[in-house]
Amino acid sequence: MVSSPILLDFQSSTPCLREVVEEMSSYWIENFANPSSKGNLSGLYASAALEVSRNKIQENLNLLNKKIIFTSGATESNNLALFGFARNFQQRTGRYGNIITLKTEHKAVLEPLRQLKKEGFSITELNPESDGLILEENLINALRDDTFLISIMLANNEIGVIQPIEKIFKICQKNNIKLHTDAAQCLGYIPIKNFDLLANMITLSSHKIYGPKGIGLLIIDEDIQLNPLVYGGGQEFGYRSGTIPLPLIVGFSKAIELANKNQLKNSIHLATLRDQLMNGLLKKNSEIIINGSIIDRLPHNLNLTVLDVNGSMFHKYIKHQIICSSGSACSNGNVSHVLQSIGRSFKEAESSVRLSIGLNTTAFEIEKSINVITETINNLRK
Numbered sequence: 001m002v003s004s005p006i007l008l009d010f011q012s013s014t015p016c017l018r019e020v021v022e023e024m025s026s027y028w029i030e031n032f033a034n035p036s037s038k039g040n041l042s043g044l045y046a047s048a049a050l051e052v053s054r055n056k057i058q059e060n061l062n063l064l065n066k067k068i069i070f071t072s073g074a075t076e077s078n079n080l081a082l083f084g085f086a087r088n089f090q091q092r093t094g095r096y097g098n099i100i101t102l103k104t105e106h107k108a109v110l111e112p113l114r115q116l117k118k119e120g121f122s123i124t125e126l127n128p129e130s131d132g133l134i135l136e137e138n139l140i141n142a143l144r145d146d147t148f149l150i151s152i153m154l155a156n157n158e159i160g161v162i163q164p165i166e167k168i169f170k171i172c173q174k175n176n177i178k179l180h181t182d183a184a185q186c187l188g189y190i191p192i193k194n195f196d197l198l199a200n201m202i203t204l205s206s207h208k209i210y211g212p213k214g215i216g217l218l219i220i221d222e223d224i225q226l227n228p229l230v231y232g233g234g235q236e237f238g239y240r241s242g243t244i245p246l247p248l249i250v251g252f253s254k255a256i257e258l259a260n261k262n263q264l265k266n267s268i269h270l271a272t273l274r275d276q277l278m279n280g281l282l283k284k285n286s287e288i289i290i291n292g293s294i295i296d297r298l299p300h301n302l303n304l305t306v307l308d309v310n311g312s313m314f315h316k317y318i319k320h321q322i323i324c325s326s327g328s329a330c331s332n333g334n335v336s337h338v339l340q341s342i343g344r345s346f347k348e349a350e351s352s353v354r355l356s357i358g359l360n361t362t363a364f365e366i367e368k369s370i371n372v373i374t375e376t377i378n379n380l381r382k
């Protein structure tokens with residue numbers, strides 16, 4: 001009997017939790033009204049449900065002086081933050097200033113910034129250190145008189161490293177620069193005590209935290225001004241027109257509640273399995289190196305390079321037994337820009353793999369994965 005492959009790709013996406021689906025269910029059929037149709041009773045009910053969800057998110061995330069804007073996901077939130085803020089800055093000041101980011105950001109940050117460069121802004125892409133983390137002094141040295149925005153992710157989607165965002169935010173505040181952070185991979189996995197101390201603009205995504213796909217958040221300071229990307233009926237404070245997807249928002253708010261409530265328990269469980277995987281693989285294979293800091297790291301991420309094997313053969317063999325990622329899910333099969341930015345060669349980046357653990361992953365599956373990877377490496381070396 002052929003057994004189904006082990007799923008270790010939970011940073012690409014997660015399944016919806018049953019409680020999340022149950023919470024959403026009545027909003028698909030019975031309570032389907034448009035929250036903006038406040039002239040009728042069903043619309044009023046939908047509008048109240050929207051506010052309940054918004055308040056629930058605000059409470060769970062402990063947001064004091066922040067506004068939340070619902071988007072379709074982290075890609076849109078990043079685009080809204082970067083295009084919205086930069087274009088508004090240009091209109092307010094008449095200047096095209098400088099924006100700083102990291103070479104290891106997700107494409108949903110790098111590509112909008114490259115587009116802004118074509119519009120006239122200056123973009124600085126900094127290299128992190130070999131452990132994937134940015135050195136504060138490198139950031140300070142890169143600041144220019146015209147730097148008005150910095151975008152640095154909280155945790156990396158490929159190598160899982162967690163940037164010292166609170167320290168970066170202090171540098172920004174001292175220099176009167178606004179900070180955006182893509183925190184799509186973080187909620188429920190690491191403790192975030194105070195969102196007010198993270199950044200002026202924060203991106204979150206629902207499908208990374210066991211919520212529905214197609215919904216995300218951009219959290220902004222009350223005084224942040226953005227040019228919208230989408231114009232129309234003026235929903236979401238005029239920043240994001242279009243009919244509000246209430247079922248998705250109800251589901252996302254439930255997923256946030258559960259992620260928050262279970263963060264400690266879940267992260268201990270995930271880190272225990274991740275360490276089992278890492279230690280098992282390192283014990284059996286001297287030719288494996290771990291990419292990224294192992295200390296400042298998401299609990300469910302492991303990214304490793306197998307030295308001196310053919311990358312495409314390695315992936316070809318393991319893919320029938322383990323579902324995992326050779327880069328980020330969104331990189332369309334390109335060799336990882338993240339791994340190359342932290343010093344891996346093209347060939348090493350090709351023979352690398354991201355293994356990301358889910359809430360239902362078992363110790364048995366981890367043991368089996370260690371064996372599959374070890375046997376594959378041994379066979380390729382024969």
Ligand SMILES: Cc1ncc(COP(=O)(O)O)c(C=O)c1O
Pocket residue numbers: 011012072073074075076106108153155156157182183184185205206207216328329330
């Ligand atoms: C760090 C990061 N940013 C942005 C995205 C894009 O997220 P979404 O699928 O919600 O648009 C992802 C998804 O892989 C991600 O990991």
